[in-house]
Amino acid sequence: xxxxxxxxxxxxxxxxxxxxxxxxxxxxxxxxxxxxxxxxxxxxxxxxxxxxxxxxxxxxxxxxxxxxxxxxxxxxxxxxxxxxxxxxxxxxxxxxxxxxxxxxxxxxxxxxxxxxxxxxxxxxxxxxxxxxxxxxxxxxxxxxxxxxxxxxxxxxxxxxxxxxxxxxxxxxxxxxxxxxxxxxxxxxxxxxxxxxxxxxxxxxxxxxxxxxxxxxxxxxxxxxxxxxxxxxxxxxxxxxxxxxxxxxxxxxxxxxxxxxxxxxxxxxxxxxxxxxx
Numbered sequence: 001x002x003x004x005x006x007x008x009x010x011x012x013x014x015x016x017x018x019x020x021x022x023x024x025x026x027x028x029x030x031x032x033x034x035x036x037x038x039x040x041x042x043x044x045x046x047x048x049x050x051x052x053x054x055x056x057x058x059x060x061x062x063x064x065x066x067x068x069x070x071x072x073x074x075x076x077x078x079x080x081x082x083x084x085x086x087x088x089x090x091x092x093x094x095x096x097x098x099x100x101x102x103x104x105x106x107x108x109x110x111x112x113x114x115x116x117x118x119x120x121x122x123x124x125x126x127x128x129x130x131x132x133x134x135x136x137x138x139x140x141x142x143x144x145x146x147x148x149x150x151x152x153x154x155x156x157x158x159x160x161x162x163x164x165x166x167x168x169x170x171x172x173x174x175x176x177x178x179x180x181x182x183x184x185x186x187x188x189x190x191x192x193x194x195x196x197x198x199x200x201x202x203x204x205x206x207x208x209x210x211x212x213x214x215x216x217x218x219x220x221x222x223x224x225x226x227x228x229x230x231x232x233x234x235x236x237x238x239x240x241x242x243x244x245x246x247x248x249x250x251x252x253x254x255x256x257x258x259x260x261x262x263x264x265x266x267x268x269x270x271x272x273x274x275x276x277x
Contacts, residue, residue, distance in 0.1 A: 005037040005088075005107040006277055007098035008135050009160065009239045009246060012205030014182040015175075016145075023131055024175050027184060028143040029202055030135055031158060033274040037104060040087040041111065049083050055090035057100075060168075066105040066129040073128050079121065080112055093270055095168035097240025099136070105129040106136035123147075132240075139277055142187045150187040156198050157276055161227060161247045161255045163262070164270040167217050169242035177212045199248075203235050213242040220245060226265065230258035 011029040018024050037055075044050060049071050053061045067086055074080045086108070092100030109117065109125060126133045131146055140152040192198040214221040220238060227247040228236035232254025236247040249255040255273050263271050 001041055003039040003107050003111055005039055005103045006032040007035045007092045007100055007103055008032050011202045013207040015178050015208050016184050017181050025145055031140045031276050034277050035092060035272055035274045037092050038089040042085050043082045044085045046083055050085045052087045053090055057090040057094050060094040066101040069128040070105040093164045096164055096244040097242045098244055099132050102130035102132050103136050106133050144187055156195050159249045159252045159255045160274045161258050162244055162272045162274055163223060164244045165219050165223055167243040169213055171241040174209050174212055174241040199234055207238050209241050210238040213238060226262055
């Protein structure tokens, strides 16, 4: 079986508090995009999983990873009994804020359990693969808190230019520098029920981790400024804790034209065009 493991973009991100667990309570509008890892998975007779990562981002992944941790946990919970051969072709950059590792676990989880997944199982899996696991169960939504997602039923078709500067933003390090917390906001479907309203509402938001990353890595601010200056760009922002920066564009054509111009200025950076799924 071959699975597509989609990445996510945080269209906004506010940090509301620090929990006793050490995690931070956040709110975020997000969407899944068609930038995806390709996963081949099959049962094997051996009593040990065989997990292989390929592609330009494979070298950064440790043997103790989200997939290995997921499979061990599912056997411990007696939700599966088999062992698996898993081959992952990594198209999603690591340390990027796109949730690649958690996405891998989420899509394998859905495949193995045939989407019959209890809330209790999700909570247990989150503890070993990442608190953003539940994002990958919905294509567009509003993360109201770490346990609740408000699903956006009328999905907007969005186009992105993505760029990853040669920086590894460590999630734990970025969050550790948060000093101020924002008040929680209530989700209102009326604010985003048309594309114009949706864009306007997201434009008024921000990623509260972005300033922290920009202070540590000034190139992020420079890259975002250059992206936002391109024709057709509504705004530019960093996804999650970084380091991937993106521009939201009015069309795929505009995003591609912007890519052709900006990649000459940053020839060593990774770039991609993506759209919502």
